[in-house]
Amino acid sequence: MKKFIAMLMAGAMAFSLAACGNQASKESQAGTDQTDKPEELSGSVVCLGSTSMTDVMTVLAEQFGMDHEGVTVSVEGGGSGAGVEAATNGTADLGLASRSLKDEEKSAGLVENIIALDGIAIIVNADNSVADLSVDQIAKIFTGEITNWSEVGGTAGEIAVIGRESGSGTRDGFESITKTEDKCKLNQELTSTGAVIEAVRGNTAAIGYASLSAVEHQNGINAITVDGVACNEDTILDGTYKIQRPFVIITKEGVELTAQTKAFFDWAMSKDAADLIRQAGAVPTAE
Amino acid sequence: MASESKKVQSKVQTARRLRDAVELLVKNIFFLCGFVAVASVLFISVYLVISGLPAMLEIGVTDFLLGDTWDGKNGVYGILPFILTSLAGTAGAVVLGVPMGVLTAMFLAKVAGNRVAAVIRSAVALLAGIPSVVYGLVGMVVLVPAIQKAFHLSSGACLLAAIVVLTVMILPSIINVAETALRAVPKEYEEASLALGATHTETIFRVSLPAARSGVATAIVLGVGRAIGEAMAIIMVSGNVANMPGSLFTPVRFLTTAIASEMNYATVGSLWRQSLFSIALVLFLFIMLINVALNVFIKNKKEG
Numbered sequence: 001m002k003k004f005i006a007m008l009m010a011g012a013m014a015f016s017l018a019a020c021g022n023q024a025s026k027e028s029q030a031g032t033d034q035t036d037k038p039e040e041l042s043g044s045v046v047c048l049g050s051t052s053m054t055d056v057m058t059v060l061a062e063q064f065g066m067d068h069e070g071v072t073v074s075v076e077g078g079g080s081g082a083g084v085e086a087a088t089n090g091t092a093d094l095g096l097a098s099r100s101l102k103d104e105e106k107s108a109g110l111v112e113n114i115i116a117l118d119g120i121a122i123i124v125n126a127d128n129s130v131a132d133l134s135v136d137q138i139a140k141i142f143t144g145e146i147t148n149w150s151e152v153g154g155t156a157g158e159i160a161v162i163g164r165e166s167g168s169g170t171r172d173g174f175e176s177i178t179k180t181e182d183k184c185k186l187n188q189e190l191t192s193t194g195a196v197i198e199a200v201r202g203n204t205a206a207i208g209y210a211s212l213s214a215v216e217h218q219n220g221i222n223a224i225t226v227d228g229v230a231c232n233e234d235t236i237l238d239g240t241y242k243i244q245r246p247f248v249i250i251t252k253e254g255v256e257l258t259a260q261t262k263a264f265f266d267w268a269m270s271k272d273a274a275d276l277i278r279q280a281g282a283v284p285t286a287e
Numbered sequence: 288m289a290s291e292s293k294k295v296q297s298k299v300q301t302a303r304r305l306r307d308a309v310e311l312l313v314k315n316i317f318f319l320c321g322f323v324a325v326a327s328v329l330f331i332s333v334y335l336v337i338s339g340l341p342a343m344l345e346i347g348v349t350d351f352l353l354g355d356t357w358d359g360k361n362g363v364y365g366i367l368p369f370i371l372t373s374l375a376g377t378a379g380a381v382v383l384g385v386p387m388g389v390l391t392a393m394f395l396a397k398v399a400g401n402r403v404a405a406v407i408r409s410a411v412a413l414l415a416g417i418p419s420v421v422y423g424l425v426g427m428v429v430l431v432p433a434i435q436k437a438f439h440l441s442s443g444a445c446l447l448a449a450i451v452v453l454t455v456m457i458l459p460s461i462i463n464v465a466e467t468a469l470r471a472v473p474k475e476y477e478e479a480s481l482a483l484g485a486t487h488t489e490t491i492f493r494v495s496l497p498a499a500r501s502g503v504a505t506a507i508v509l510g511v512g513r514a515i516g517e518a519m520a521i522i523m524v525s526g527n528v529a530n531m532p533g534s535l536f537t538p539v540r541f542l543t544t545a546i547a548s549e550m551n552y553a554t555v556g557s558l559w560r561q562s563l564f565s566i567a568l569v570l571f572l573f574i575m576l577i578n579v580a581l582n583v584f585i586k587n588k589k590e591g
Contacts, residue, residue: 077552078554165549166552188442191527195427199444203441
């Protein structure tokens with residue numbers, strides 16, 4: 001009897017695996033069907049730069065690789081500086097930077113193509129009465145200058161400051177916008193967005209930050225307004241929400257992109273990629 | 288007739304040859320399996336030394352081991368906070384977990400009735416089977432807020448939370464090994480003690496426990512090994528900030544969690560990444576030390 005059950009289960013598992021396989025292949029076929037380009041692209045596309053952009057670019061790279069079987073898109077980190085350098089001397093096909101290009105970089109022939117905007121929401125526990133902070137207050141809280149909620153209009157109680165581990169793109173973004181690089185005094189350094197949200201949900205004295213897409217539709221936490229502006233796609237797109245930065249793909253004037261790079265670039269900047277970008281946590285700028 | 292017997296003989300010979308071949312094949316398969324284990328250990332040891340030593344030498348062994356600040360991103364590599372945290376966390380878990388585990392083992396081996404013991408034993412087995420990430424999750428959602436409220440802290444993620452989680456995690460291994468050791472104590476010892484007028488409790492503490500001490504010591508070392516190597520459960524409850532473990536309520540980072548939280552970001556080939564391997568090497572040495580201690584205990588047990 002036991003043997004029989006075991007065999008039955010093994011059979012069921014094998015069947016379900018086979019079913020999964022079928023589904024996957026169907027989906028990938030559907031993916032290829034969508035792209036109605038007759039000419040076959042092949043070769044590789046190397047994107048290099050900002051680690052904050054890795055999530056977005058990896059999602060795009062994977063989808064593009066599925067749609068065009070001959071093309072492999074690789075995404076490498078190294079930081080925005082490395083992205084600018086790679087675009088300048090051509091060591092990568094596309095450079096990535098999570099900041100606007102400086103004037104001297106633009107005059108050197110680099111072109112700024114904003115693919116998305118990255119909005120970072122400041123979150124507190126739902127029971128916290130504080131609903132608005134200025135960028136300056138936020139910076140002071142994270143650097144330890146303000147340590148009690150009563151100093152910013154809340155009920156008295158020590159503030160628990162929750163951030164991300166060093167190297168995290170969200171942390172990098174938050175700290176560069178609030179100008180608190182390497183000065184943050186944290187109570188908790190968590191390794192994922194979900195963990196930060198969970199920690200804030202469980203602690204009435206907590207403040208933390210997370211990508212906008214991750215905090216929408218979450219119970220138990222409040223995304224506070226910054227300088228009176230709520231954090232949502234509209235305020236990020238019109239630039240009124242302060243804690244945001246652009247995700248930039250850098251190209252160079254006069255340098256012709258390879259066919260596969262151009263196809264990837266055009267697709268990534270188009271509306272077709274907008275949903276994927278949104279899924280990866282950024283606000284797409286394509287219209 | 289002669290040809291008949293020759294036929295039989297050759298048949299027997301083929302059968303024997305076949306049998307020998309199968310024997311040889313099976314033997315080789317056994318050897319291969321054993322070899323995989325040995326090769327993995329050797330490979331990992333050599334790899335850790337090769338990838339961990341250069342950074343340690345470049346930073347300077349004393350600066351690396353005794354430096355009190357860690358900021359891998361900006362090139363400050365001192366892992367003393369991690370070492371002290373790992374030691375403090377493990378020590379805390381042992382202080383809480385060993386008495387609890389050994390007393391449970393005594394209860395299971397000497398006091399509890401069969402039915403009660405069966406229930407507790409299966410609960411302990413279940414406890415051992417819970418994935419560490421689940422310990423972390425429950426710790427984060429239940430334990431951390433509880434500590435925060437109980438001690439009126441701004442944040443409950445601290446050394447104490449990690450110690451509590453580690454204590455629960457090392458209980459199963461301590462209980463299992465200690466119970467086996469207590470069960471192995473010859474009945475005559477206990478009967479003699481009872482015959483001399485000692486109570487049941489006195490017998491357990493004065494006769495059974497000393498007789499099983501090397502097994503109990505093994506249990507403790509096993510617990511230490513499990514505690515010092517744990518990462519996933521404590522990364523979620525300890526706060527994960529590179530502080531010195533000043534008090535039970537300081538948010539801290541362990542050797543294991545230091546590697547886990549930064550490995551994703553450190554660029555390949557950078558000193559930062561290499562130094563993470565150096566941390567792994569230090570951790571590896573700690574665990575080797577514990578293993579040596581374990582072997583010594585087991586050897587003593589056999590001789591005694």
